[in-house]
Amino acid sequence: MSSVVSRRRMVSPGIEYRESLWARMKKSWRSYAFVGPFLFLFTVFTVVPVILSIVLSFTYFNMLEFPKWIGWANYIRLFLADEVFLIAVKNTLLFAAITGPVSYMMCFIFAWFINELQPKVRAFLTLLFYAPSISGSAYTIWQFIFSQDTYGYINAHLLNLNIVDKPIGWLIEPKYMMTIVIIVTLWMSLGTSFLAFIAGLQGISSTLYEAGAIDGIKNRWQELWYLTLPAMRPYLMFGAIMAITGSFNAAGNIQALTGPNPTDYATWTVMQHLNDYGTVRYEMGYASAISVVLFFVMVGSQRLVQRMLHRIGN
Amino acid sequence: MAIRIRKKRLSRSTGGDLVIFFFLSLGAAFMALPMVYTVSQAFKPLNELWLFPPQFFVRNPTLDNFNDLLVLMGKSWVPITRYLFNSLFIVGFGMAGNVVTGSLAAYALAKHVFPGRKAIEQIIVLSLMFTPTVTSIPTYMLMSRLNLINTYWAVVIPNWSWTLGLYLMRNFMGAMIHDSLLEAARIDGASELRIYAQIAMPIVKPAWLTMIILAFQRLWGETGALFIYREELKTLPYALSQVATGGIARAGVSAAIALIMMAVPVIVFVINQSKIVETMGTSGMGGE
Incomplete structure (x- = not known):
């Protein structure tokens, strides 16, 4: 005992x-x-x-010599002397403000819809929706669709139907670039959180819904707000962090679409700026300063989302 | 099981069901594009790959691209099976380590109360928001200090502390496992390790199956470029990407490679996903 x-x-x-x-x-x-x-x-x-x-981040470090302490100089340079960084910040904020919330909601809504179906159909649809994330190079299909030469799928058909007389530079003209990048990102966004939501939804016990029906839950929207969402809160928090890090850290897929030197920096993000200094110019001190700034922005967004999630079901 | 539950749920209107079904089919067709495209490309003969206007679907499917790939790989001085072994080794050990260290820690963080727990959780969540790019150099320096450069372990061991996987596990453990169940087992005299292995882990099976899918995908794409320089230790994705860089003449071979690289995670995903559905169908366990 x-x-x-x-x-x-x-x-x-x-x-x-x-x-x-x-x-x-x-x-x-x-x-x-x-x-x-x-x-x-x-x-x-x-x-x-x-x-x-x-x-x-408080040093000058070129990876050859020993780091030299320079205090706040990197940060001062970032905000006062680096115009490209400010463009990158503007792009990243726009990109994150759209792709973050929309991809988050898409993950949940599709997971919720799919969860209503029978197991076999559910497994099949999960695979289809997850497909863009599973093949690591899925965005190549978009390069093919939006390619600026006459072989690009859209251009070829527009030319063939005589709608345009010369191919459109979908991925090199600033007025189209950001929109296309956002569409492709959203299309690829049913990834980690989508799977987590599906597994989470399936883990909610049916007794919860049976009890809810007795307590007077009338339709699926009430059920969603009062039963499903509160039960999903831990997974929603996880998904929020995925959405935040995903949208603020975006670089690779964007670069694959619009190239390493996008026209007028139209799709240049903070993360691309960081990679540029870290892996191309070997200014590790400066790159670190960028990552610290990015970190604080993400922590701030996470705190904000956390507060919003606490209101669910009330 | 789910069918039985569905019939019991009264809060469903037929109209709503139809709207949802319509939405899902539309979305599914759009999302399936890359898979259909990848399969279609892989079986196109070379002249179809360069048709104008480009065609989405293959007209005269052929296995030429796969034959060409086999011939090319046969010429490589490191046999393709060696690359495959390297990849499987990294994926296998990396994944196993992910699940073991992640779920052990997740169990204690979710279900134990001990000094420092809150602080550890806070640090883990914060670390998720720090860009991994800048941590690669310290990791490289450490690996070279430990003489692990040019070994599989340089890729495998850092992966064992996969924060994202742990955080996922921790949230599932917290939501799906009732404390009363653990208390009952403790009163029966079960050790914590046994409770973890025989009670907690079976309940959160969907969680670690999901974790395996994600870990597999991550490790399968691993080229190990930063830590492995000896050709005979390099991975399959690396070897295949080398073949694909051969330019326009290799377009067909590249398409075949893309299909192979996609097929493996898809198969793992399908097996895992069907197991997740199975578990949910048979166990009556659920969270609060």
Whole structure:
């Protein structure tokens, strides 16, 4: 009996007894053993590198010489002397403000619709919707569709039907570029959170809905707001972080569409700017400063979304 | 199972069902584009790849592209099977490590109360928002210090602390496992490790199956370019991408490669997804 009591205290110490921190930590050794392997690797491969790069953001570091401390100079240069960075910030904010919320809602709405179906149909549709994310180079199809030469799918057909007399530069003319990039991004957005939402929705027990029907839930919208969304809150938080990091970190797919030197920097994002300084110009101090700025913007957005999610179901 | 549940749910109108069905079919057709396109391209003979105006569907399907690929790969001095083995090794160990370290930590974070838990969770969430690009250099320096450059482990071990996977697991554990169930097992004298393995993990099967899909995809595309320089240790995606860079003449071969690179994750996905549906059908477990 006593061993049972001590085991229960091990799991929830401090509730039944007030003990010293050290005593509580000693009692929790099992929890630390569970977290340990992950935490060790996480510290070595994430926490330390992140701290190092925050320190580097205050230095000039070209990867050959030892970093030279320059204080806030990188940050001052970013906001006062780097015009391209300001264009990138403007583009990224526009891009994130559209793709973040829309992709987030798309993930949830499609997952919710699909969840209503029978298992076989559900598995099949999940695959179809996830398809753009599963083939790593899915956006190549869009290069083919929007290609600016006469072989581009749209251009070829427009020319063939005599609607235009010369091919349109879908991916090189600033007035089309951002729109196309946003459309393609949204099309590829049913990824990680979509799968998490599907698994999460399937984990909600049917007794919850049966009880809801007895309590007077009338239609699927009431059910969604009062039962499904509150039960999904942990997954929604996960999805929000995915949407935020996905939309603020966008670079690779955009670059694949509009190239490494987009016309007038029309689709140049902060992340592309960072990669440019980090992997092309080897100014690691400056690149680190960009990543620190990006980090704070993302944390801010996450806090905002967190507050909104707490209102669900009230 | 789901059919039985559906019939019980009264809050459904036929009109609404139809609207949803219409939306889904429209979306599905649009989303299926890359798969259809990839399959279609892979079977096009070379002259069809350069038709004007371009055609979406293949007219005279042929296996030429796959034959050409086989011939090309046969000439490579590192046999293709070696690249395949390298990839499978990295994917296998990387994935296993992801699930083990991630779910162990997720279990304790979701279901234990211990000093420092809140702080650890906060740091993990914050770390998700830091760009990984800038951490690659410290990682490289560490790997070279540990003499792990040019080994599989340089790619595999950093992957074991996959924050995103852990965070996903932690949210599922928190939502799907009832504390009362764990308390009951503790009173029966089950050890924490046993509770984790025999109670928690079976309940969150959909979570780690989802995690496996995501981890597989991530590791399957891994070229290891930063850490592996010896040709015989390089991965399949690397080898295939080398073939594909041969220019216009290799367009057919590239299309075949794209199909192969897509087919493997699709198969893994289908197997996993059907298992997720199976679990949900048979277990009556659910969150609060």
